[in-house]
Amino acid sequence: MTAGFVLRGVTVRRGDHTVLDAVDAEIPGQGVTALWGPSGAGKSTLLRLLDRLDVPDDGSITYEGTALDEMDPHELRRRVGMVFQRATPFAGSVADNLAVAAPDADRDAMGEALRRVSLDPELLDRDADTLSGGELQRMCLARTLITEPETLLLDEPTSALDATPAREFERTVLALVDDGDLTVVWVGHDDAQVRRVADRVLELRDGALVESREWDLTRGRTS
Amino acid sequence: MTISWTGLAVSLVLVVVAAGISLAWRLGLERSIVWAAARALVQLLIVGGVLALLLLPGVSLWWSWLWVAAMLGYAAYTAKQRAPAVPGLLPVAGAAFLAAGAVCLVVLFGLGVFPLTSRTLVPMAGLIVGNAMTSTVLAGRRLSEEFADKRAEIEARLALGQSGRDAARPYLRGVLRSALSPQIETTKATGLVFLPGAMTGLILAGVPPLQAVLVQAVVMFLVLAAAATTTSVVALGLVRRLFTPDDQLLALSRERT
Numbered sequence: 168m169t170a171g172f173v174l175r176g177v178t179v180r181r182g183d184h185t186v187l188d189a190v191d192a193e194i195p196g197q198g199v200t201a202l203w204g205p206s207g208a209g210k211s212t213l214l215r216l217l218d219r220l221d222v223p224d225d226g227s228i229t230y231e232g233t234a235l236d237e238m239d240p241h242e243l244r245r246r247v248g249m250v251f252q253r254a255t256p257f258a259g260s261v262a263d264n265l266a267v268a269a270p271d272a273d274r275d276a277m278g279e280a281l282r283r284v285s286l287d288p289e290l291l292d293r294d295a296d297t298l299s300g301g302e303l304q305r306m307c308l309a310r311t312l313i314t315e316p317e318t319l320l321l322d323e324p325t326s327a328l329d330a331t332p333a334r335e336f337e338r339t340v341l342a343l344v345d346d347g348d349l350t351v352v353w354v355g356h357d358d359a360q361v362r363r364v365a366d367r368v369l370e371l372r373d374g375a376l377v378e379s380r381e382w383d384l385t386r387g388r389t390s
Numbered sequence: 391m392t393i394s395w396t397g398l399a400v401s402l403v404l405v406v407v408a409a410g411i412s413l414a415w416r417l418g419l420e421r422s423i424v425w426a427a428a429r430a431l432v433q434l435l436i437v438g439g440v441l442a443l444l445l446l447p448g449v450s451l452w453w454s455w456l457w458v459a460a461m462l463g464y465a466a467y468t469a470k471q472r473a474p475a476v477p478g479l480l481p482v483a484g485a486a487f488l489a490a491g492a493v494c495l496v497v498l499f500g501l502g503v504f505p506l507t508s509r510t511l512v513p514m515a516g517l518i519v520g521n522a523m524t525s526t527v528l529a530g531r532r533l534s535e536e537f538a539d540k541r542a543e544i545e546a547r548l549a550l551g552q553s554g555r556d557a558a559r560p561y562l563r564g565v566l567r568s569a570l571s572p573q574i575e576t577t578k579a580t581g582l583v584f585l586p587g588a589m590t591g592l593i594l595a596g597v598p599p600l601q602a603v604l605v606q607a608v609v610m611f612l613v614l615a616a617a618a619t620t621t622s623v624v625a626l627g628l629v630r631r632l633f634t635p636d637d638q639l640l641a642l643s644r645e646r647t
Contacts, residue, residue, distance in 0.1 A: 222636070267547060
């Protein structure tokens with residue numbers, strides 16, 4: 168199993184509140200690892216640390232053997248992409264959105280990026296604001312994937328979607344994982360979804376990793 | 391035309407009118423009104439006294455420059471006090487005032503619009519710094535509000551590997567526009583809606599109206615240039631301070647404006 172992320176004693180405090188309390192964890196560099204736990208458990212905070220959008224107060228995180236604070240943050244964020252809980256379209260067309268991530272990409276490459284996430288390349292000229300919620304979130308996924316990351320961080324990416332587009336989003340991501348080298352860290356609090364998408368589960372409660380219960384994972388392996 | 395001390399005393403009736411209105415409506419602002427009027431009067435008298443000293447024959451121009459420097463420092467401090475939620479505003483405001491002062495004073499005195507004397511330097515610098523201070527507070531607040539509102543979008547850009555400066559650029563333009571617009575609107579309405587202060591003062595002091603208009607026009611252009619320079623220096627300077635060296639967007643609190 169490849170290295171991926173290794174966390175040692177990772178602690179985050181917000182004032183008097185400890186959001187993450189000395190977390191030790193390994194997230195392998197393959198398959199889908201779910202970070203599961205109730206709201207406020209610290210899942211999203213942990214995910215943001217992995218993309219260095221926040222830094223821990225204590226402890227260390229390495230990615231592929233290199234400490235995050237020794238890496239160029241821009242290079243890290245190109246290797247480790249992130250899709251947020253709420254879709255974040257930028258002003259302009261779908262093509263404009265993709266061009267923010269990949270300014271040199273031509274229309275063929277952009278069309279292909281949309282196809283990878285099961286969106287019609289005809290949407291390239293549409294104003295991003297006119298897409299449906301599910302389409303928007305997949306456009307954000309395409310925007311991240313066009314930078315060709317090795318690892319994808321997903322922060323409850325389907326929580327704002329209805330059941331059908333949520334399932335479509337899951338299938339799209341799993342197809343990408345099964346197709347190639349993409350590693351996914353999926354933050355979620357929906358048991359059923361975690362069982363469908365995850366290869367292994369890390370369970371967070373009150374800012375600490377807890378001994379995970381036995382998960383009956385559809386994708387075969389348990390943690 | 392001159393005004394006597396008696397005239398000044400009589401004009402205090404107008405302050406009493408304002409305080410009376412506050413009393414009638416039970417606004418509780420009487421003390422504030424009287425205090426503000428008294429404070430303004432004392433400050434103006436002090437300024438007038440010091441200016442009179444500076445204008446005495448044989449007094450070095452350096453004393454006027456010293457006054458300008460003190461105004462700059464105080465204005466930067468005041469800007470910081472008025473927008474406490476904007477991180478790192480004090481040094482940025484100082485730099486913005488210096489830039490605005492340099493641009494405006496070089497044009498005014500370097501190109502010979504006015505002769506460089508204490509009589510021209512102190513009031514002009516006061517106008518520049520005063521307006522630059524308003525622009526700084528406005529731009530600083532707008533910038534930190536915009537970045538707090540657009541945090542998700544900016545972080546999405548950072549997560550795509552953009553630098554903080556690149557991620558901020560699309561939002562900066564809007565901030566600059568909205569911070570400069572009030573000044574442009576004021577400039578447009580000048581003469582139609584209201585007669586601006588410098589011109590009114592000059593006319594009351596007996597200066598021919600055309601001369602007063604010319605001075606006022608220069609003052610307006612000065613204020614416009616000061617606002618534009620300040621706003622862009624504040625925006626560029628603050629953007630650097632809103633991100634950490636590793637391009638994380640700092641936590642920003644929205645403040646009431």
